[in-house]
Amino acid sequence: xxxLYFAWVRERIGLPKERVETSATTVMELVEELRNRxxxxxxxxxxxxxxxxxxxxxxxxxxxxxxxxxxxxxxPPMTGG
Amino acid sequence: MRIVVQSDPFDFGAEAGEFAAGHHDMGAVVTxxxxxxxxxxxxxxxxxxxxxxxxxxLEKIAGEARERWSLGDVLVIHRxxxxxxxxxxxxxxxxxxxxxxxFEAAEYLMDYLKSRAPFWKQEFTAxxxxxxxxKDEDEDALTRW
Numbered sequence: 001x002x003x004l005y006f007a008w009v010r011e012r013i014g015l016p017k018e019r020v021e022t023s024a025t026t027v028m029e030l031v032e033e034l035r036n037r038x039x040x041x042x043x044x045x046x047x048x049x050x051x052x053x054x055x056x057x058x059x060x061x062x063x064x065x066x067x068x069x070x071x072x073x074x075x076p077p078m079t080g081g
Numbered sequence: 082m083r084i085v086v087q088s089d090p091f092d093f094g095a096e097a098g099e100f101a102a103g104h105h106d107m108g109a110v111v112t113x114x115x116x117x118x119x120x121x122x123x124x125x126x127x128x129x130x131x132x133x134x135x136x137x138x139l140e141k142i143a144g145e146a147r148e149r150w151s152l153g154d155v156l157v158i159h160r161x162x163x164x165x166x167x168x169x170x171x172x173x174x175x176x177x178x179x180x181x182x183x184f185e186a187a188e189y190l191m192d193y194l195k196s197r198a199p200f201w202k203q204e205f206t207a208x209x210x211x212x213x214x215x216k217d218e219d220e221d222a223l224t225r226w
Binding site: 004006007008054057058059073075076077078079080081 | 115129131133134137138159170171191194195196197198199200201202203212213214215220
């Protein structure tokens with residue numbers, strides 16, 4: 001699936017988008033896999049209360065299932081308007 | 082209903098005028114415009130967004146407003162990219178038979194697009210840059226709806 005990062009999450013991880021081959025069944029499992037990769041992922045995912053997630057461009061929870069998901073995005077709380 | 086996400090500036094007067102014209106059964110039009118404030122030595126603001134999700138989220142918010150209030154039309158224009166103090170960031174407009182619906186729907190749109198539309202503001206000053214943190218009060222504002 002495609003994993004996208006925005007704002008300071010993108011800056012900490014150092015890229016806006018990557019292709020991830022994963023067997024994770026929930027967002028939380030995907031987060032754990034990414035955390036185990038490298039320091040920069042640990043830094044980005046240190047505090048999940050400071051993060052939001054979208055599955056296929058709809059806001060979701062961290063315990064949401066990933067079955068059939070094509071695109072998962074991580075970003076800080078939004079500041080539009 | 083029109084949703085526009087663009088980096089270019091927009092002409093508020095022309096947009097508001099066009100929106101307000103031609104609604105023979107709409108007695109009220111409300112507009113809101115957000116402008117970059119030059120507080121704290123701000124040089125510029127840059128807004129990042131999530132192409133695709135942004136349009137989808139704005140359409141959802143506008144659609145919910147139309148279900149909730151008696152509205153003839155809704156317009157949302159939101160910019161991304163770099164903006165200087167004084168520049169317009171975004172506008173919403175609502176048209177309704179009566180003003181209460183138009184005012185309330187415009188407030189609803191603003192409350193929701195502040196914390197449910199995927200935009201992120203970054204402020205640049207002479208000292209560097211910082212991402213704007215979401216405020217608890219913006220999240221709290223949703224509970225009144």
